Amino acid sequence: MNPSSVKAARSPATPPRFIAVEGPIGVGKTSLTKRLAETFNYGTLLELPEENPFLERFYHDPRRNALATQLFFLFQRARQIQDLRQDDLFENVRVADFLIDKDPLFARQNLDEDEYALYQQVYQHLTIDAPVPDLVLYLQAPAGILMERIQKRGIEAEQSIQREYLERLNVAYTDFFHYYDKSPLLIVNCAEIDLVENEEDYQALVAQILNCTNGTHYFNPQPSLL
Secondary structure, three states, X not given: OOHHHOOOOOOOOOOOOXXXXXOOXXXXXXXXXXXXXXXXXXXXXXXXXXXXOOHHHHHHOHHHHHHHHHHHHHHXXXXXXXXXXXXXXXXXXXXXXXXHHHHHHHHHHHOOHHHHXXXXXXXXXXXXXXXXXXXXXXXXXXXXXXXXXXXXXXXXHHOOOOHHHHHHHHHHHHHHHHOOOOOOEEEEEOOOOOOOOOHHHHHHHHHHHHOOOOOEEEEOOOOOOO
């Protein structure tokens, strides 16, 4: 393993300088990212799905629009990282609602063999030099709960997402993070807790974050009675 790709362990109770929040659609990545940034007084690095002109078309017709959607997101993330590197902004602390390493995960799910081969060529030629997070949060929830949350937040473009697609994403995420070892990993079961609206749930997560050093950790709390 390349030593430069692995973060050194932090002292307990020291906030990680760069946190990446990951998980499937509807699990609450962006909302949690913004709340963590407010708590730690960090900057944010956010996905910008509203900028992708192919995304709504993808949800309605995945087969026809998958490659354009995936390449747009890849170029967008590569540009964001490059801009930050040019401005030396990764010297500052921040929270991101995506991990660039998992980008091929979506490509593998959505593209046919020829499209995926083309995507891989583009991905490799971009030579994305993304910084390794000090901590990755992987948010989990069953497909049924993801569907409920997607419907509740009411983004029109997302209402055509199928449960079968979310189930496949969950399997792909589980496989990806089973082998992930570039940085400390905290796997969070979000099925019965509310990390944005419930203060007790959120503070319990913050306590976990402050004490995650190296290796893989699990946060599987019981739902709050508040």
